[in-house]
Amino acid sequence: MILSSSKTKADHIGLDIDTKERVEPTLKDLMSLYRPASLLPSWTRSTRAQQTGGYVSALKGRGMDYVESRPYQAGDDFRTLDWRVTARTGRPHTKVFREERERPVYICCDFSPSMFFGTQGVFKSVQAARTAALIAWKAQQSGDRVGGLVFTAGTHHENPPDRGKSGVIRLLKKLVDAGKLAEPAMNETASRSLGKALARLRRIAKPGSLIFMISDFREYNDTCESDLAHLAQHNDVAILFINDPFEAALPSTNGRGKVTNGMSDLEIIFGNDSINQRYTENFSARYERIKKLSSNYRILMSRLTTTDEPLPVVQRLLGLY
Secondary structure, rough: OOOEEEEOOOOOOOOOOOHHOOOOOOOHEEEEEEEEHHOOOOOOOOHHHHHHHEEEEOOOOOOOHHHEEEOOOOOOOOOHHHHHHHHHHHEEEEEEEEEEEOOOEEEEEEHHHOOOOOOOOHHHHHHHHHHHHHHHHHHHHHOOOOEEEEEEOOOEEEEEEEEEEHHHHHHHHHHHHHOOOHHHHOOOOOOOOHHHHHHHHHHHHOOOOOOEEEEEOOOOOHHHHHHHHHHHHHHHEEEEEOOOHHHHHHOOOOEEEEEEEEOEEEEEOOOOOOHHHHHHHHHHHHHHHHHHHHHHOOOOEEEEEEOOOHHHHHHHHHOOO
């Protein structure tokens, strides 16, 4: 969606419609972020994990692969007891794990209808794709396995974690396809994409994974909050909250604007103090709710507007590790 002024209907505020890269991600642009990604901080030192029963794991930074079960030995952690083998043999057995050398990194990127919007800078969908590409290249450079979940209004594209540049390129192509301004992506009848993506992540993300959620969180609800909290108990989770400046606050001056998705238009009247205040409060309430969840569950969080350069924002986010 694009906001245009009623005074200059042929123009777009802050948006050069002749520049395709402002409204659709391109593979060339995403590929070019390989070198800038090397400037991002390393995430090899992870945050501490909250586990069931309040246990804080020092091994959250990497996933653990099950190797075998062996008879219990003095000093073994009772939490690793293999109850099935113990019941079958009548003797206590403990599970043996091997730390994964390559960490699974999941990049969950939102291309639901609300992400196809921009009044300044680039579309939110473009900003999301660029941010995801930076993170994916950094993961590849760090020797981690890169996976992704790219979701639109009606489809979910899933890339299992894979190593090497080929895995990153497959993910980038998914981002480009999902970011095209096509009717399926703009279908307003489909909803709850974010909730479906988080539910899927709960099923596929192995404990110890690093998960990046890139979205405007317009569909955020109680179920999404519960899923994020559950993911954060066993994984490192980072949130990049994307918004256009227009979404945080309406213009205070009197005037009219038009929002269009290319198929229909909606006129907006500016300058009403009461409406402006409610509009700002609604945005702030959603943002603060996610910020509170992040604080409670040690989720890293940064806000990224459509006029920001993604690199310094992601640098600050990863610098919190």
